[in-house]
Amino acid sequence: MLKRLITSREALLVGAIGLLLILISTRFSGFAAPSNLANVFNDTSPLILLAIGQMIVILTKCIDLSVAANLALTGMVVSMINVAMPGLPIIFIVAIAIGLGAVLGMFNGILVWKLQIPPIVVTLGTMTIFRGMIFLLSDGKWVNSHEMSPAFKAFPRAEVLGLPVLSWIAILAVIVFSIVMTRTTLGRAFYAAGGNPHAATYAGINVGKTQFWAFTISGALAGLTGYLWVSRFAVAYVDIAGGFELDVVAACVIGGVSIMGGIGTVAGALLGALFLGIIKNALPVVDISPFWQLAISGGAIIIAVILNAQANRKKGRIILKQAEQAS
């Protein structure tokens, strides 16, 4: 029953994406060409990576609004490291990005786990703190394309089997986290901790610790994306990816992830991100001002959350239930 509901949700999204592509094709026939779709996927890869992390956090009844600031801070740090040490192999840069992102995520996680501060407050706070730290680190200056080493910039664009590395990383993340979420105890713990924290506690799951790991994963993915972002766009400054956290939450909600926790899949997050990515890439092609994008994602969030509530209500789920573990 549950399985059928979830699969139908994803089927609905695939249908919606198909319809969207047909609609765009009537205005601009080249959009649905495989090479262009590959470009759209590549362009959406950062959103996919962040949406996977955000989905795991939301599964545990939390929310992470600091992902975009985490991305920007990590991106700035690795580009400054690259400027200081141009010879450092990319593998170390990637490791530093993932590590720093994970540490920033752990900071959120510790506050939520040990001090039981509501996640929305923690991440609203750390969002501004991380942005401010970028300013303190960089003194408000930009790290520009010519200051970065060629290898630093080339990594996400390097083509393997016809697709750029950036796309491959997104595909890899989708596969890895699909396995983690469905085939490991940690994955089950994420669902259990959000679906029913009391029952999870009695089943021997440390809910706070599970939330801590969710924030750590989300932070690590944001850090990795931070490097990919600055190297792809070949620039790092205070405001990169400003407001991107909303797109990430939107992708999750559109992908059927319930904000009340416990419901959501990696495939859903992927499809939600692709839906937004296609709209974003299609707007200029079909001659709609890019200024429409913010309102469209806002509208999409609201419609998706209404649909989610409807789908969950059928099962007799109590929507207004307070977060038990918080009190």
Place this chain on the structure above:
Amino acid sequence: MNTTVRSIPDRLRSPFEQRLKSWESLLLLVAIAIFVANSFASPYFLNAWNLSDATFNFTEKAMIAFAMALLIISGEIDLSVAAIIALASTAMGAAAQMGVGTPGLVFIGLNVGLLCGAFNGILVTGMGLPSIVVTIGTMSLFRGISFIVLGDQAYGGYPASFSYFGQGYVWWVISFEFVLFAIIAVIYAVLLHKTNFGRAVYAIGNNPMGAMFSGIRVQRVKFILFLLTGLMSGIAAVCLTARLGSTRPSIATGWELEIVTMVVLGGVSILGGSGTIVGVVIAAFVMGLVTFGLGLLNVPGIVMSIVIGGLLIGVIALPRLWTMWRSR
């Protein structure tokens, strides 16, 4: 961890002692300390006109913070307030281009605020959706509409009499905005602490089920709170637009964070159920004094946002760390 042994005290703490040890008096001490520190740090601080200017740092935000305090006490939140300001300001700008006079502009500003609040309220109370996601969505939607209307343009050309709401002075250094802030503070203090409606707000925040079973129309009260928050955002939009004299779609960006910080700093529990208007008033002064003092010392705005983000987490974390340390 030890289980704490709870004993029944022989006598209750006297009301005076309670008041002395409350969050509000601690906050008041902080406010006084910041005031003194500021007057030592900068020679320009202790000047009636400068202090009057400093109030503009918080009056508009505080107006919204009062309504937000009630909303948070009732267990909901509204992150779309800054976006409502943008939309209301855009509507007023468009009307001003068409030659609408000052009363019409104010009417439009307040009504756009009310409509946005009603939209949030219907989604949350009518459809039973979680307010965090709904208002994250409407935050993009409302500001998105402003971006569609304005793009990279700006509205200006407001009538001269309109500027009174943001730049006028009632008497000497007492600005119109400050008077409005004081009146609204009193209204909300009475509403929350002296009326049935206020009791209902606390009851809902502490136990929505219990409140429902004791005959409180939970959804209706919450809907009214969303309406009030929208209305306050509309009022703030009038003041801010009049003060700046122009409208851009990026107006009041990030204010939702500062307003929530102000409310939480004022001692309102983010989980709902407790808090006072006096606390929010003092918190408004604390934040206004901090930003103004740092501004006099030439600290850039983004560094101030670190201070505000740190305050938000710190004021919740420190009491919890303290109780954890005490119970050890």
